[in-house]
Amino acid sequence: MSDTNALAALIDALRRLPGVGVKSASRMAFHLLQHDRAGAQVLARALEKAATQIRHCSLCHTFTENEVCATCQDPRRDRSKLCVVETPADQAAVERTAAFGGLYFVLMGKLSPLDGIGPKDIGLDKLLARATDGEVREVILATNFTAEGEATAHVIGEALKARALSVTRLARGVPAGSELEYVDLGTIAHALVDRK
């Protein structure tokens, strides 16, 4: 695609984004150069700023520009409840329900032995220190209901129970608004077992 090294370097760099192959990267580069050079510079500055200024909250491990994130600083939060999620996006999903007023711990990943991601990589020791600070009474495991999320919840749950903490898991069951006919068998089976 023409002879410019700057263009080839841009296409290569765009391919570092997840889900972007060489065709998408070329299309993105062409779009920015032909129609939105201002956008290219806005994106360049945003990347630079984010890469240098964003760090992890010392309490919950999510992204923040400060030592402690706004959620952990909020005095209205119930400090006896700690909700463990995989990512900031999962935390945002729980927040949107407005059904939880406690604090979070964001693993920033999940256990995945095949990818070499072990307990240390998801900050298990930090979570244990955080959960045994004397204020936390209940830890709610809100990792995803995937194989890896379940395994992560199991490992964390066992470690917390060994420290005599109350550990709960989000309820499994039939999604709100769904018709049984279209719900998968595993979900119905779990909903039967966990009926109340």
Added chain:
Amino acid sequence: MSDTNALAALIDALRRLPGVGVKSASRMAFHLLQHDRAGAQVLARALEKAATQIRHCSLCHTFTENEVCATCQDPRRDRSKLCVVETPADQAAVERTAAFGGLYFVLMGKLSPLDGIGPKDIGLDKLLARATDGEVREVILATNFTAEGEATAHVIGEALKARALSVTRLARGVPAGSELEYVDLGTIAHALVDRK
């Protein structure tokens, strides 16, 4: 997704890329911050460099860092043939065939009245000046075989014929390696009309 302005700004900026919505942008930002900060800085520098250093070749209008691109500078090229394509990616596709040794003119777009893209926006006056330089004998229209590409080829072709230039269009027909049973009717009809 947490409380950082730098992160929100990054997600907004990533959404300026074509085909990237808020979910993809969040995923990209999370990936860069969690797993590839070096990549974020590489991309930032590549964007900055491309946005400031890449301009258009004064002869063929493609992207280049120089006054004239490498293809137009190449003395081995046949200067009597000019192939008109929509984008640098289309030019690259023609180049990969190794079946064309002439020069190019890259429109950097196509006629699209609904989007307000007229002859001036695709550099029709530049193309006419380029094609009437005295060296060019034949102009090959290699715009896409879409409605807009065909309209673009028609408009350019009429303007060039009015200047007594030889104008050709890429042949339409059945793609190499295809079985007639699976080729669309329009293509077979064209291949019948253009049989030789």
